[in-house]
Amino acid sequence: MIGATEPLVQLTNRRKKLKQLNQIICGDNLIELKKIPDNSVDLVITSPPYDNLRSYKDLVKGMKEEYNGYSFPFESIVAELARVVKKGGVIVWVVGDAVMKGSETGSSFRQALHFMEQGFKIHDTMIYEKNGSSFPARRDGNRYSQLFEYMFVFSNGDKPKTANLICDKKNKWAGWVPWGKNGGTFRGKDGELKSRTQKPTPEFSPRNNIWRYNTGKGYSATDDEAFKHPAIFPEKLVEDHIMSWSNPGDVVLDPMNGSGTTTKVAVLTGRQYVGIDIFQEYCDIAMKRIKIANSTVKSRQTLQTLEDRK
Numbered sequence: 001m002i003g004a005t006e007p008l009v010q011l012t013n014r015r016k017k018l019k020q021l022n023q024i025i026c027g028d029n030l031i032e033l034k035k036i037p038d039n040s041v042d043l044v045i046t047s048p049p050y051d052n053l054r055s056y057k058d059l060v061k062g063m064k065e066e067y068n069g070y071s072f073p074f075e076s077i078v079a080e081l082a083r084v085v086k087k088g089g090v091i092v093w094v095v096g097d098a099v100m101k102g103s104e105t106g107s108s109f110r111q112a113l114h115f116m117e118q119g120f121k122i123h124d125t126m127i128y129e130k131n132g133s134s135f136p137a138r139r140d141g142n143r144y145s146q147l148f149e150y151m152f153v154f155s156n157g158d159k160p161k162t163a164n165l166i167c168d169k170k171n172k173w174a175g176w177v178p179w180g181k182n183g184g185t186f187r188g189k190d191g192e193l194k195s196r197t198q199k200p201t202p203e204f205s206p207r208n209n210i211w212r213y214n215t216g217k218g219y220s221a222t223d224d225e226a227f228k229h230p231a232i233f234p235e236k237l238v239e240d241h242i243m244s245w246s247n248p249g250d251v252v253l254d255p256m257n258g259s260g261t262t263t264k265v266a267v268l269t270g271r272q273y274v275g276i277d278i279f280q281e282y283c284d285i286a287m288k289r290i291k292i293a294n295s296t297v298k299s300r301q302t303l304q305t306l307e308d309r310k
């Protein structure tokens, strides 16, 4: 409800159009998110700068110390995301924990619980499994190789408004029902023999919630630009989430867009996008990748037109 004391900026935000549509915005996400109207985003796919695993570009303007990921105003960002994401919209939060002073930090769990406290549902805690580790275990060490990150799927409201589950798990028993290929019979309460009506097992079923991707040069991205950023996630990971939790034309936001994987794949899948990153260098990479995506889409359309003319 709009209260009498609500600041004017918030009131106007509610009525604004999403002017940032299909733009890469270079700026601090907290400042930029505040300019985005309420309930205007269908899906957020993002990966925060977690703990101090990676150090991004030297210094953030105005910050005295090297930016190490700690200083990102997590709680304020969640509040803004809660405002801009539509009811039933989804946030995919890809995150891992660093090991510090002999313990994993647990930041990922704390963040997930905070989303919950702010009214999001933890719809699924999924695993992004990598094919290799940046810190492989040593025989004389005490820790196994770290191979995964969490992909928390939060829904803004009771359940996602869109869930197009990817059905690519081949069923060994395709065409069968539990009693054989033809369904079989059973004796009803009245003693009569009846035929079973259960549908046969389909050829494919929804995959499980551990997703495995090949990472590294030549795998994570289909262009070389992306690898100028130190912490990209795979294009295929983004594609799988976009296909699962959104429909063509929907608005996909990444408030920590980095090399622009989310925004590039949004273009390739016919979604609209908004990407925010604090570093101009990363925004430039993201814009180059958008260009690549746009020309891929154009070539596909030309091919399709030629195909239709045949």
Ligand SMILES: C[S@@+](CC[C@H](N)C(=O)[O-])C[C@H]1O[C@@H](n2cnc3c(N)ncnc32)[C@H](O)[C@@H]1O
Binding pocket: 027, 028, 029, 030, 046, 047, 048, 049, 050, 056, 057, 072, 229, 231, 232, 233, 234, 255, 256, 257, 258, 259, 260, 261, 262, 276, 277, 278, 279, 282
């Ligand atoms: C883990 S990276 C994201 C990489 C991205 N998923 C990709 O595939 O390239 C996190 C990004 O957050 C950006 N970032 C950190 N603090 C930010 C802030 N306050 N506002 C906007 N972007 C920020 C960093 O510059 C970095 O590019």
